[in-house]
Amino acid sequence: xxxxxxxxxxxxxxxxxxxxxxxxxxxxxxxxxxxxxxxxxxxxxxxxxxxxxxxxxxxxxxxxxxxxxxxxxxxxxxxxxxxxxxxxxxxxxxxxxxxxxxxxxxxxxxxxxxxxxxxxxxxxxxxxxxxxxxxxxxxxxxxxxxxxxxxxxxxxxxxxxxxxxxxxxxxxxxxxxxxxxxxxxxxxxxxxxxxxxxxxxxxxxxxxxxxxxxxxxxxxxxxxxxxxxxxxxxxxxxxxxxxxx
Amino acid sequence: xxxxxxxxxxxxxxxxxxxxxxxxxxxxxxxxxxxxxxxxxxxxxxxxxxxxxxxxxxxxxxxxxxxxxxxxxxxxxxxxxxxxxxxxxxxxxxxxxxxxxxxxxxxxxxxxxxxxxxxxxxxxxxxxxxxxxxxxxxxxxxxxxxxxxxxxxxxxxxxxxxxxxxxxxxxxxxxxxxxxxxxxxxxxxxxxxxxxxxxxxxxxxxxxxxxxx
Numbered sequence: 402x403x404x405x406x407x408x409x410x411x412x413x414x415x416x417x418x419x420x421x422x423x424x425x426x427x428x429x430x431x432x433x434x435x436x437x438x439x440x441x442x443x444x445x446x447x448x449x450x451x452x453x454x455x456x457x458x459x460x461x462x463x464x465x466x467x468x469x470x471x472x473x474x475x476x477x478x479x480x481x482x483x484x485x486x487x488x489x490x491x492x493x494x495x496x497x498x499x500x501x502x503x504x505x506x507x508x509x510x511x512x513x514x515x516x517x518x519x520x521x522x523x524x525x526x527x528x529x530x531x532x533x534x535x536x537x538x539x540x541x542x543x544x545x546x547x548x549x550x551x552x553x554x555x556x557x558x559x560x561x562x563x564x565x566x567x568x569x570x571x572x573x574x575x576x577x578x579x580x581x582x583x584x585x586x587x588x589x590x591x592x593x594x595x596x597x598x599x600x601x602x603x604x605x606x607x608x609x610x611x612x613x614x615x616x617x618x619x620x621x622x623x624x625x626x627x628x629x630x631x632x633x634x635x636x637x638x639x640x641x642x643x644x645x646x
Numbered sequence: 647x648x649x650x651x652x653x654x655x656x657x658x659x660x661x662x663x664x665x666x667x668x669x670x671x672x673x674x675x676x677x678x679x680x681x682x683x684x685x686x687x688x689x690x691x692x693x694x695x696x697x698x699x700x701x702x703x704x705x706x707x708x709x710x711x712x713x714x715x716x717x718x719x720x721x722x723x724x725x726x727x728x729x730x731x732x733x734x735x736x737x738x739x740x741x742x743x744x745x746x747x748x749x750x751x752x753x754x755x756x757x758x759x760x761x762x763x764x765x766x767x768x769x770x771x772x773x774x775x776x777x778x779x780x781x782x783x784x785x786x787x788x789x790x791x792x793x794x795x796x797x798x799x800x801x802x803x804x805x806x807x808x809x810x811x812x813x814x815x816x817x818x819x820x821x822x823x824x825x826x827x828x829x830x831x832x833x834x835x836x837x838x839x840x841x842x843x844x845x846x847x848x849x850x851x852x853x854x855x856x857x858x859x
Binding site for chain 2: 556560
């Protein structure tokens, strides 16, 4: 490896370490913008791409875009004809904006979007599609006018983009804690039989406990599940997968 | 469920292992076009399919539907022999670091939860066997999937194109939190592993207990 590519790598690894430790989305914007700046990028956006009736502006996670450009882009609904957004849905590999294909004759709006982006200082850029288990989840797209587009620089931006996106998602939509079961195993047992239509007396016979004890377990389960009555408790327990029938 | 196949119980899985080499050929050579792996006998196997290889195979009534393998990094392994150029510094090598490779899923299972089961399987096995991290050569577009599954992934070098696809060497931490996250994501049971027969621990077998359900 050449000395230069080692430096590209080191910069990217340092960025990853730092971005993973950041506590706020604003800090991610600042650090990512600064890191991209070393390769000549001036703007970036981390966003989902709208499907069906979704609104683009509600899918944006982080951005460092010229204010005028974001206003124009959303007002004009550019996302629908942006060749970069269209190409992002077609590939898993990062690509330069300039390589996103469109036919200026058939899609004059696409040509207009690329021209207006250039007016805002974004003559070219790099787009990284982010795929999850169910397909395209997001895209990270960075632009500027004087970019280092060497393979090593693009590789560094590719790597950093994925980690910036992951941190943004962690900070903006924190993962739910894995759910701990609320009910004891006895309560689950009683609720399972209840869900199957058995009366307290019948459950008592099955489990060899008294009917009042069964009712005590039901009451305790209702309390833990915040349920108004026995039927409600059964529904909540099934919904939480603490009871399977 | 995912079956753990080691030197100790390999004889119990002779037909499944034979089947898995044919499926690997089908997927890696025919579908993915990795022509360097082509062999006239229609099986895909290489120098890292040895007695020391641990296979994790997703079986459905005797049919192999997916899998992957682990290989000790204390031996010459893929990262040290085939892809050292993907590593910026030193290729990790330690008794508690294994190399993870040949992740595959048959076509008809790719939209299901088999992915998540196989990802949970590697974390669970490594936790149970005292393996603290695994190295792997991955296609970059998979990295967000690992993130989604809660895996902590450290790049070992910058991505480079391999057969036209951006590819990187990574080190993945083995963590209970990652297993918990992937289990939650796939709504998986406390254990996704099936173990038959006895086999000695790969590193040590005293540090991890399955969560009670």
